[in-house]
Amino acid sequence: MSPFGRALADGDRLEVAGAVVTLKVNRRARRVSLRLDRTGRQIVATAPSPRRLPEAAAFARERAGWIAERMAELPDRSPAQPGMTLQVFGEPVRLESGAGRARWIEASGEEPHRITAMGEGEGYARAVILQIRKRALAVLTARTAHYAARLGAPMPKVAITDTRSRWGSCRPGPNGTAGSIRYSWRLALAPFEVADYVAAHECAHLLELNHGPRFWAHVKALVGDERRYRAWLRAEGARLHAFGR
Structure with missing residues (x-):
């Protein structure tokens, strides 16, 4: 029953x-x-x-x-907490406690990038993740603009989500107009070149909304052999999704 x-x-x-x-x-x-x-x-x-x-x-x-x-076999969950050092687009970022609103502090001298936030537990994690999402939006918007220009496609609207099912999604605009691309913010936890590949992949969909030979030809023209990036996401994706949970 x-x-x-x-x-x-x-x-x-x-x-x-x-x-x-x-x-x-x-x-x-x-x-x-x-x-x-x-x-x-x-x-x-x-x-x-x-x-x-x-x-x-x-x-x-x-x-x-x-x-x-x-x-x-899955990686342990990794909640955000002060003292932790993350890799954001391949660069170290230290999490710290701090008064006032959460802030992203750029690296200086021997100090790495830092995120300071107040609170603890889920509240602290939300504040940290918000800063990472902002960084993801800035970086991935820039890379989207770069690849859209190389492909001769209109710059799409870029948004950041927390989907578990895919790293990015593309919706081309009608009749050659600007479309939209959505990225998982967790790409910020991947090496820059891996996140950059996803941006190239989604921009290629602005021209080819499929995974046929012409689509992969566009991807290879933008980033070369993409197989190593896809392999990295298959192997490490669960670890990225374990962070902040």
């Missing part, structure tokens, strides 16, 4: 071995399967059709041991 008192539906969530298991329907799938979503810190149980969602839920419960092992 479904724990929801109704038929299971795409997107329903269960708890197995202390982990969140999200049920998904993928009509291209040939069988029921489980996978670890590292950035979302959850397990995804996929079924080929809605009627097989109960089978997917049962399969997840049967594989409770496997689920526990996969979740144990």
Whole structure:
């Protein structure tokens, strides 16, 4: 019997071995399967059709041991706290306690960049993340302008989000007008060249809203071989999503 008192539906969530298991329907799938979503810190149980969602839920419960092992592989959560040193676009940034409004203080001499904020716990973390988001918006807006110009595309509107599902998304404007690009602020925690690749990737979508050969030709013309950047995000993405939680 479904724990929801109704038929299971795409997107329903269960708890197995202390982990969140999200049920998904993928009509291209040939069988029921489980996978670890590292950035979302959850397990995804996929079924080929809605009627097989109960089978997917049962399969997840049967594989409770496997689920526990996969979740144990995830990096520990890393809450923002004074004394911590982060890498923001590849440069060290020290977190400090301070009175008044949160501030980003530029590096000077032997001192690294610093973020000062008051409070503690979640309040402190929110203030720190706001400063990182502002930095992300400034840097990624500049890189977007750079790549849009190289591609001969109108400068899109840039926004910063906290999505877990993707590092960036692009919506081209109609008839060659300026579109919009949204980036995850967590790209600021990646090396500059990795975040820069994502900016190039999203700008290439201003011309090609697909991942076909012409799209990848644009990306390679902007940043060269992109595979190392994609590999870095696959390997380290979960660590970026563990920060501040």
